[in-house]
Amino acid sequence: MNGRLSWPFVISILYITVALIIFDYVWRVVVTPFNTLLFYAFVTSVALAILLLGLTRFARWWQRNG
């Protein structure tokens, strides 16, 4: 601990908040049925998580071997 909050904690909260704001906006603009939008939101979140995880792994591999 360095006398500040953990960055992963802050970023996680920020991610959840921004995702909710975007979800709230998109739901009202496209007027898609809630279940359908929830499904697409889930798919998008999983895809984004996989992408971030992949980039992190690639960056570590690049540091070691590149």
Place this chain on the structure above:
Amino acid sequence: MRDDGGGRIYKSISTSRRTPFEILVNDKSILAVSVPGVSYHMLSKGTLLVQCAIVVFCGVALTQFAVNFPFPSPLVKPLLPPKVRWPTEQVQDWIESGKIDGGFLDFFNRDPERIVPSGKNPVSPADGVLVSAGFHDGASEFVVGLSFWDVHVVRTPVAGVVKSIEQDGSIFLRTFAEYQRRRQSGLEQDVALRGKTAPVQAIVTLSTVQGDVKVRLITSYWASRLRIWVHDGQRLEKGERVGRILLGSTVVAEFPGEVEFSVQPSQRVVAGETIISKDNAFQ
């Protein structure tokens, strides 16, 4: 005075000896917290401030989202163009194709209990925004506009006995094309509501000691569906359910004589809960 081991001297600014930690500051305004038994914890002032600002913003945003749901959060509301609050084309497509999503209908048909205030003051007949309130032609009108996200169950503004239930307009019409054909051939007449056409409506008249109070449920020609859950002669208490509008938009309460409303136009009202007048003579 403390030394952090790196040559930096800190001065204690803690005022209480009972606190389990000590706040320190050095001449470069770098803060530190000394916790007994634990090493120094350096605080970068800028980083911590940025982090706290982010967390506070997120906390406020999430609270606003939760408190305002299902209505748009104040952060989103200014970004929404006015028309999307009632997606007319989408509703028209749903009605004409007969394919309305079940999940959406579950949400739309919600019917929460309401805590009706005691006393004889009239309450709002519907959830929504007050469009207008005023005295015209011997009656006081209280017009509530319902948005896509409001509960569409209509309630009695005052207690009374159901005197009559009238229906105007094409209750059973399903398509806009048919509505237009009937209107052009003179079979269909719109019912005017002070500048707004109200093609389909049901009027529930309640007999009270102050005179007849009317509750008008108005829907569009696309939806053309209303449900009335009361019958002639039924005694209703204030805030009881009268019926439901299916994808409709307006509810009007008409009171005999001049009623001084305590709600201003554009103010949000809740069916059966929001007191709309200080006049407590209704029973």
